[in-house]
Amino acid sequence: MSFIIRKIMRYSMYVFYIVVKPYSMYFCNKIPNKKLPPIKNELLRIPGVKLAEMIRNQNVKCEDVIKAYINRCLEVNPVLNAIVEDRFDDALEEAREIDRQIQSAFKTIDDMKKETPLLGLPLTVKESIQVQGLSNTAGRCYKKKQIAKEDAPIVKNARKHGAVILCVTNTPELCLCWETYNKNSGTTKNPYDVRRTPGGSSGGEAALIGAGASLFGLGSDVAGSIRLPAMFVGIYGHKPSPYVCCPYGHNPQSDDKRWPDYFTTGPLARYAEDLPLLLNAVREQNGPSLQLFKEIDVKKIRFHFMTDDHSGMTRNISPCIRESLFKVANHFNAREANIPLMIWGFDICMSTMMPMPFDTIYTKTEEGQKPKTEAMEILRYVTGRSQSTLTSVLISTFQFVTKNIPKARKRKLEKIKEKLSEEMLKLLGDDGVLLYPTFPTSANNHFEIFHKLMDPSFLMVFNALGLPVTQVHTGFDKHKLPIGLQVVASPGNDHITLAIANEIQKIFGGWIPADEVEAKLSNN
Template sequence: MALSLLERAQVCFFRAFAALFFRLFQLFSGRAASSRNKLPPVSNPLLLLPATQLARKIRRKEVQKKTFINKLTNYTFYVTDGTSLSRFAAALQEAAQVDKLIEEETGGEEVLEDRLPFLGVPLSVKESYSLQGMPFTTGLVSRRGIVATVDAPPVALLKRAGAIPLGVTNISELCMWSESHNHLYGITSNPYDLERIPGGSSGGEGSILAAAGAVIGVGSDIGGSIRMPSFFNGIFGHKTTPGVVSCENQYPPTSGRWSEYLSSGPMCRYAEDLLPMLKIMAGPNVSMLSLNTKVDLKKLRFFTIPHDGGSVFTHPVSKELMDIQRKVAERLECDLGVQVQKVCLPELRYSFQIWDKYMGLPDKEGKPPIKFAELMGEPGRPAWPLWELLKRMVGKSDHTMAAILLGLIEMIPISQPAAFIVPKKEKLQKDLDEMLGTDGILLYPSHPRVAPKHHHPLFRPFDFAYTGILNILGLPVTQCPLGLGEEGLPLGVQVVGGKMQDHLTLAVAVYLEKTFGGWRPPGAN
């Protein structure tokens, strides 16, 4: 399909712009200082258990909770300050209280399982969520010292179910980048290769869970912030149908129409933990989903789309990722006797433009979303990206190059006219809604490539469109790991369902884990 003159100009501009700032970053900021290696193998078998199995062992007094927590808090993936140390101490006290509770319970294991399904299970929390007594900065130097006074609803619900928070994990500055890096806590690495990124913005969650430094975690997703870290780190992550899991008490706050695209959801190493986590996190909205419905995979309709059709903003999907997605389709057909239909939706090539346009739309009262430069300056005056760029060149800016780049792009009117983009989104929405219905599953790439090296997303800033478009469409998606690729890095695929059909994608995730092996310990390869 021929490109319009406007599209060609945009491509040239963005590629030159990204290349310029990637070069500037190399010149003035340097590269991440890490040698090419991965974490050592996990030595304690308790750290390799799913949350459901660990909770069962705890209820049966087969696990010493305090010893278990001690082993986990030896990891250094959590953002650290005085409050983090106090959270670790509190976790040990809470583990001791679990022991006491089990000793005093007279109703038996079944009563505890029903009332506290995650009793004693260690939990990590993305730093953009409010976790009482913990840092609540979203990686902004200007918010240093801000501490959460309440628990965000999904966190409170998991705590009420018995989970023990160990701390909060690193994110990208203001949650708007695909690499978890900020100048308050530093940069997070991928446990499979410390020269690689763990993704963003829930990158700390992806990294710590993949490294077995926590058992379950909480993430949020407005452009792929659960699914990209889950993909890069070889774990499971679920972007819930919007509106099911509360997104309150997160920072930055939603504005414009962001609440329509933002989802909170579970992240974990094992598919069997996704469903019970979601049942808890959904709280009073759990009845919106059919999570107790038994799913017969043989009665589902399956579709696969190997790439976005050649978007000018994204790089081509790598051969190994297209190959593994093809193998998934072949196994589905062989094991279940279903037919996986390969489809093409031309509007997908406009995924980035659709995401960009809809993220900028005003709310129902006509109020536009808050500017990124305003968020950068919180709690003071808005930042001036050009000035921050000059400061960055001499190492004086409190902001990452990614944040500065986003602030600069915001100053340039790049969005295509609504008259061009809106019909494409509506056509794509109609086609996918009709295709998936209440019994359809779509396989779609999680990203064009496996985890890139540190800072390389600056050169390829729009590859997130593979996940971002599904936020705008409001569909539930489960990211599923599919083993390791040629470079020893995780492979994966997005499993997409129709609206409110989260139970279908979660059931497919369990099948794919059994078929392709699920999470692989980083140090074991």
């Protein structure tokens, strides 16, 4: 993409701004500025690693843990609108059964830790991931409720290792937006400011975790859908290396053989130390070999950092995020990396990931319903009769444009992608990481993402390159909103990014409940 076209696309966002900003302000002004109630039950503040040990050792009842999280869900969901459907009664019964089993000494403590490391821990799941018996619409409006007939493989693994599933959480329609809203379940709010978005597409999941109503959860990521929400609500999210977690059992889905190269399911958590615990339990046993609990000597890790892709299409990162990035980089003596080909990140993503076929409102229709056409659906949308959101309505247009990129252009971008991948692997090796912004700013107001559509290229370039990435919470900006950065490593080195995330949490602090941020910042 030429410099001129890049600038044209960048400035086109200002045109969108003129349209989007007034609507965003109107929508946000209608939202009552409610605050979340403070966390009163101390069980909600215990990391999963420790909580699992307490349950195994009968220092706390699983039933009490599950009750605490259910009560917190009931407290915060009227404010956040994060839960699509719950299974609280079943979760409580499972918790009681777990307590009975532990009391009967059905296994030794060591066996429980080895075979069921998640035993008794509450888990929430993005609604687009199949949980048997619960809603699996991915935000679409259907005449007949869509219920998952079986668990997705990643959910099966979680249950197998002892997790207690509480509910499924909200997504944008078909996960096609970085804002979590749809015409079926409504709009999810950010726990730190309800006038802000929690991001998407794992926005409901992140909002519930960030509010202290979920310990950790399962999301999905093809363009930053785990990492952006994790940053916006001050928690941790990990996009695993390709094929570590099964990408199937998800709505939408694709039959393209390259789909798992870019799309993955993965964990979100309030505490960095819980990410390896959850990832190790839900990953595919026949997938790539990982050493998630390998001891890492941080002094032997080579740290690099970049502040942007220098493409001219993304906005400059905010002063607070820049300061935070430099603070972390200076602590680890990171060297600034120079990767000129990063300017092609957006182009590569559009030419490789976007053209892939996946389920849309035009390709997957309800039984007995006629297939939709884009022209009619656009007409319905502009006349206020469509049951779909704008991104779902226009997805065929986006795919048509990207599918029809000239073949010579595609070949050129494929070669650039291969060379960029080689440069990244050379930079990182098996003992290096890249510190990189997650997003230029903290959480934006609802719907403002539509005039910031170039900025998620900070995230999706790593999907295109197939690299493991962990979003790490690093503090708060002047608006008292969470900020963070990405830690990137070579494929298969997930343990390194997770170890660095834990180290950053120890040094710079981790998750803080929304009502405690002001006091914490004042003390600092």
